[in-house]
Structure formats: C-alpha cells, structure tokens
Amino acid sequence: MAGMSHVPLDSLHQDFATLSAIESAIVSAGGGIDSFTEMVTGLFRQAFDEVIDAPRTNRFTLGEIEKTEKTYIGTKVEILLRNFLKMPKGKILDLAVNGIEVDIKMTTARDWMIPRESIGRPAILMKANERTALCDVGLVVCRPEYLRLSNNQDKKGQIAAAQYVHIWWILRNQPYPKNFWEVLPVVERRAIMEAGTGKWRLAALFERIQGQPISRSQVEAIGQQDDYMKRLRKNGGARDILGPKHIAILWGSKDRDLIERFGLGPVTSREFVSYHAVDPDDITLLRARDHID
Known part of the structure; x- marks a missing residue:
C-alpha cells in the first residue's frame, strides 16, 4: 500500500500559517520530501530495533519488550529525529524549529497523549504500527478544543479521532522497513x-x-x-x-x-x-x- 505524502490543511484553517512554516522548515532540513521520507521511515525501524535489541536480549518483536521500555521508544524517536534534522532541543519542548517550540509525540497505539505543557503549542505527531509496517507523521497545534482531557492526575489529553481534520499530514499510511521477525x-x-x-x-x-x-x-x-x-x-x-x-x-x-x-x-x-x-x-x-x- 503506497503512502500518501503531504496532506496539508486548507489555507483558511486557523493553524495553517503556523504549521506551514514548521512543515517547510523540517522537510527542508531533511533534504526535501523524498530524503525526509526515507530517513524518517528508517528512523522508526532503528528506534524499534535498538530497544528490542534482539541479539543481546533474545527478544525479537515489540510485543516482547517491557512496558517501561515502550515509553522509551518515544524518547529514542525524539533523539533520532532531532539529530536527523540537526535542530536543537527547545527550552520547554522537544524541538526548536526556527525559534518555535515544538513537541514531538510518538505512539505505537491508536492515540497520542498530549501533556499539559504542550497544550496550545504545535507538535509533530509520529505513529508506527509494527504489524502493518505503516507509519504516520503529522503536525498539529494542540488546542484544548482538539483534545479529550483525561481525569488522570497528570491531566494528559488525547487528540480525539474526530479532530484529526486539524492535522497537517506529512506522511500518512507510509510503509516503513518491516521487522521481519514479526512474520x-x-x-x-x-x-x-x-x-x-x-x-x-x-x-x-x-x-x-x-x-x-x-x-x-x-x-x-x-x-x-x-x-x-x-x-x-x-x-x-x-x-x-x-x-x-x-x-x-x-x-x-x-x-x-x-x-x-x-x-x-x-x-x-x-x-x-x-x-x-x-x-x-x-x-x-x-x-x-x-x-x-
């Protein structure tokens, strides 16, 4: 299944100007959309492989790793993406894009969890499914009205599926290198x-x-x-x-x-x-x- 690249927001959308500038900056830093796609899809594979660490742990798939390690995948993806884009960490959030603080949120589940410090700010959304070997990369401004707020102590929110219309997709259902151990x-x-x-x-x-x-x-x-x-x-x-x-x-x-x-x-x-x-x-x-x- 071929992926869809570049599904931008309508130019009349309230977040268009903010996300357009971020999208342009990170794709350009990645060497253009083809280079960006190849590197980011490889980055998912690298992050998963390094955390699974098959030869030293005798584990081969994401389902075999510890729950605490799954949370580290997000950190690993964040570090690899920042290094690939050659962009610095922000003072509060994960990335500084031309002076704009941007969060990086990664999930292997269905939804992205948005912490309080990210509400009202832009975020790069990253998702990968090891069974289908398909990934998504999008941009969103984490407006309160886009979020389903949890009752947990940490007050994290989730982007409701109905609000995906506010996401600027850079990659959508994009194949990335499979984990051959899965099959x-x-x-x-x-x-x-x-x-x-x-x-x-x-x-x-x-x-x-x-x-x-x-x-x-x-x-x-x-x-x-x-x-x-x-x-x-x-x-x-x-x-x-x-x-x-x-x-x-x-x-x-x-x-x-x-x-x-x-x-x-x-x-x-x-x-x-x-x-x-x-x-x-x-x-x-x-x-x-x-x-x-």
Whole structure:
C-alpha cells in the first residue's frame, strides 16, 4: 500500500500559517520530501530495533519488550529525529524549529497523549504500527478544543479521532522497513540466531530470507560487530559462505541497478536484500560485480 505524502490543511484553517512554516522548515532540513521520507521511515525501524535489541536480549518483536521500555521508544524517536534534522532541543519542548517550540509525540497505539505543557503549542505527531509496517507523521497545534482531557492526575489529553481534520499530514499510511521477525516462524528464527558467530548468523539470515529488504540496523544487530559491513563482505564475511551458493547480498545504496533488474524493489539506501541467481546471465553479471563466486 503506497503512502500518501503531504496532506496539508486548507489555507483558511486557523493553524495553517503556523504549521506551514514548521512543515517547510523540517522537510527542508531533511533534504526535501523524498530524503525526509526515507530517513524518517528508517528512523522508526532503528528506534524499534535498538530497544528490542534482539541479539543481546533474545527478544525479537515489540510485543516482547517491557512496558517501561515502550515509553522509551518515544524518547529514542525524539533523539533520532532531532539529530536527523540537526535542530536543537527547545527550552520547554522537544524541538526548536526556527525559534518555535515544538513537541514531538510518538505512539505505537491508536492515540497520542498530549501533556499539559504542550497544550496550545504545535507538535509533530509520529505513529508506527509494527504489524502493518505503516507509519504516520503529522503536525498539529494542540488546542484544548482538539483534545479529550483525561481525569488522570497528570491531566494528559488525547487528540480525539474526530479532530484529526486539524492535522497537517506529512506522511500518512507510509510503509516503513518491516521487522521481519514479526512474520518469521520460530524455527527459522532459532536457526539464524544459533548459526554461530556474526558472519554465520548473517549468512543464515540472507540464505533463509531472500527477496525481502532487511534494515541496516537489523543487520548490524545480528552481526554483533563494530564493523558489521565487514561481516557481509568477502575475506572473513558472509559473502565467503553465500558466494559459492550463488546468493548475492545487495545493498540499496550501491546496487540499485541490480535490485531493479531483478525486480526486488523498493529497497532503500538503509536496507539490504539477498538474491539467489539461477539464470546464467544473472550469474555472469553478479560474478563480474564480485557479488558471487
């Protein structure tokens, strides 16, 4: 399902001027909408993978992490987004966009929780669903009339679904890199993680999961090496194991022409995908590019 980009508010909306300026600033800081989309969707994957931390915790999906860790995902996303945009933290809220204080609210549930200090101020709304691998990024001014206030002690509010008409969507139902562990049978999972050291685990991963993009952060986690790219290459890496089997590991950043030729896309610059060559022309081409033996 393709995502919808840029669903702005009507120019007559009371929040149009405020949100238009913020949207323009953050998309521009992200290098334009295509670069912004690729980086933000990769950012969700990175945040989840780092909190799940599969190789060191033997957990593989969001459903397996502790409740306290789920609250940290929002902080992790906030830190990664600020770093990506190269924008400073605000004095009160999470981000300063051209001097405007903006909150960053992340959820993996249905609704965003808005704290008291954010009421009346603009916020970047971020949502990701690990089962569908779809995400949303929007902007809203957290006006009291848009919120359903809770009776809890912290007096947090929720943006009522009926008030979503006041959100300026930058990304809506946008696919982001999947967590392949979500759909992988336990027997396959075990075979990968018990394959041995980093290069053997990566070889098992790319031999068993072919034609499906796998994020850089997942490769890094499974490789468990400072230089995880070394664990993919020749001379000591997974390539030594997979090359003779005519299985190539292609990188979205360097091998776009091959990925298109083999119909493996879309694969972002932060993802890898494996391909088992059977056709003689494919084998010749991949051998010439030093991807297989």
